[in-house]
Amino acid sequence: MSSSNINRTYLKVDRACAELRRGGAVVVRLPSGEAAIFKAVEIAHDNDIVELKTMAGSGTLLVLTANRMSSLGHSIGQNKPCATLSSAAHSAARAFEMALGQPATDGPQSSYTIIPEKAGSLADNTTRLLRVAKLIPAAFMARLRFRDIAMQDRWALENNLLIIEARDVDHYNEDAAASLRETTRAKVPLALAEDAEIIMFRAAAGGEEHFAVLIGDPLGRDAGKDKPPLVRLHSQCVTGDVLGSLKCDCGDQLKAALGLMARESNGILIYLAQEGRDIGMLNKMRAYALQDGGLDTVDANHMLGFDTDERSFLPAANILQTLGISKMRLITNNPDKIAQIAAHGFEISERISLDIDENPFNADYLKTKKTRTGHLID
Numbered sequence: 001m002s003s004s005n006i007n008r009t010y011l012k013v014d015r016a017c018a019e020l021r022r023g024g025a026v027v028v029r030l031p032s033g034e035a036a037i038f039k040a041v042e043i044a045h046d047n048d049i050v051e052l053k054t055m056a057g058s059g060t061l062l063v064l065t066a067n068r069m070s071s072l073g074h075s076i077g078q079n080k081p082c083a084t085l086s087s088a089a090h091s092a093a094r095a096f097e098m099a100l101g102q103p104a105t106d107g108p109q110s111s112y113t114i115i116p117e118k119a120g121s122l123a124d125n126t127t128r129l130l131r132v133a134k135l136i137p138a139a140f141m142a143r144l145r146f147r148d149i150a151m152q153d154r155w156a157l158e159n160n161l162l163i164i165e166a167r168d169v170d171h172y173n174e175d176a177a178a179s180l181r182e183t184t185r186a187k188v189p190l191a192l193a194e195d196a197e198i199i200m201f202r203a204a205a206g207g208e209e210h211f212a213v214l215i216g217d218p219l220g221r222d223a224g225k226d227k228p229p230l231v232r233l234h235s236q237c238v239t240g241d242v243l244g245s246l247k248c249d250c251g252d253q254l255k256a257a258l259g260l261m262a263r264e265s266n267g268i269l270i271y272l273a274q275e276g277r278d279i280g281m282l283n284k285m286r287a288y289a290l291q292d293g294g295l296d297t298v299d300a301n302h303m304l305g306f307d308t309d310e311r312s313f314l315p316a317a318n319i320l321q322t323l324g325i326s327k328m329r330l331i332t333n334n335p336d337k338i339a340q341i342a343a344h345g346f347e348i349s350e351r352i353s354l355d356i357d358e359n360p361f362n363a364d365y366l367k368t369k370k371t372r373t374g375h376l377i378d
C-alpha cells in the first residue's frame, strides 16, 4: 500500500474515533456492501436508539463482546467475538446497565434475542473501533437496508456521516505502529540513572506518543561492548508509576529496571502509552472499581467487555528497530511480551526476571498474574 493510501485510511479512523467519543454516529462497511450505523452505548441517549433506527431503516441492536456476554452468564460459542442483542424495549439506561453494570440476578438479558456474530462481522468491527477510541466496546447498531455502495456514499454525505471500511479497521493498529517517528531527543538526568536521554516518538496515526529512555550507551557507540542492551518494555501505569499505588507492581518494576540499567550503563526502557494494558486510565479505574467489589484483574477487564490484555507490542518493536536494536536482554516476567518480541524477529539472548516484594494490597494481583496470565513469577 502506498504511503498516501495509508494516510487517508488512518485519518478516517482517527476522525471516526473522535466522532464516537463525542457521542456521534459512524458507519462501518464490509466489502460485500453490508453496512451499519452505530454509536457508543456509554455515551448514548434514548433518542439515539430511535434516530439510528430511523436513519438505517432497521431495528437498533445492542452489540456486546463475548467477554461481556460471558460475564452476564452467556456463552455465545467458540470463535464468536461478540453478539447482537435485539429487544422490543431498548432504553439507553438499560443497555448501559447491560454493557457496564454488574449482572442483575434476575437476568435482564432474558428479554433479548441473542445472535452470536463472527469475527469480521459488522458488529465485530463496531467493537474494534470503540476499543481504538478507548471506549467500552458496546455499541448501538442498526444495519442499513440498502447495499448499493454509491447510494450509501451519497446518503452518508447528505447526513454528514463517515464511512469506515472494515479493511481500514483491520490495518489500523499496524498503520499506527508503522507511522511512529522519532520527534525529538534530550538528555534528562534521572535520580536512578544520571546518564539518561529521552527520545520521543509520535505516531502520525492516532497521535500516540511513546518514548525510549536510553541509559548509558546502549546503542553501542562504545566500541567493544560485549553484552546486548538490557531492554524493558514498560506499559504506562499512572497510578503505580506516578502516584506510587500499592495495588500493582508497576512503579517498583520501573525503578528496579532503571536501577539494573544504570548499573551497567547499557539499557533502553521503552515507555509505552498503553495505560491499563491499553484500555485507558478511565477504563482501568472502572476495572479497579469492580476489583473493589471482589473481581480479579482478569475478570474485571472481561466484565467491561475487554480482553484480558489489549496490548500489542508492535509499537515497541518498531521503536527498537528504529533504534537499530536486534538483540537484547529483556527484563520481563510476561511470556506474551517475550513471544511477541521474538515473533517480530528480535533475538532475546536472556530474560531477566523482575520480582517485586508483595504487600497486602498487591498480593492478589501478583497471584492472578501468576495463575491466570502465566507471568513467570517465583
Ligand SMILES: Nc1nc2c(ncn2[C@@H]2O[C@H](COP(=O)(O)OP(=O)(O)OP(=O)(O)O)[C@@H](O)[C@H]2O)c(=O)[nH]1
Pocket (backbone or CB within 6 Å): 233, 234, 235, 236, 237, 238, 248, 249, 250, 253, 274, 275, 276, 277, 278, 279, 283, 284, 287, 288, 297, 301, 331, 332, 333, 334, 337, 354, 369, 375
Ligand atoms: N486493566 C488493568 N490494567 C492494569 C491493572 N493493573 C495494572 N495494569 C496495567 O498493566 C500494565 C502493566 O502490566 P503488567 O501485567 O503488570 O506487566 P507486564 O508488562 O505484562 O509484564 P512484566 O514485563 O513482567 O512487568 C500497565 O499498563 C498497568 O497500567 C488492572 O488491574 N487492570
Ligand SMILES: [Zn+2]
Pocket (backbone or CB within 6 Å): 237, 239, 240, 241, 248, 249, 250, 251
Ligand atoms: Zn500498575
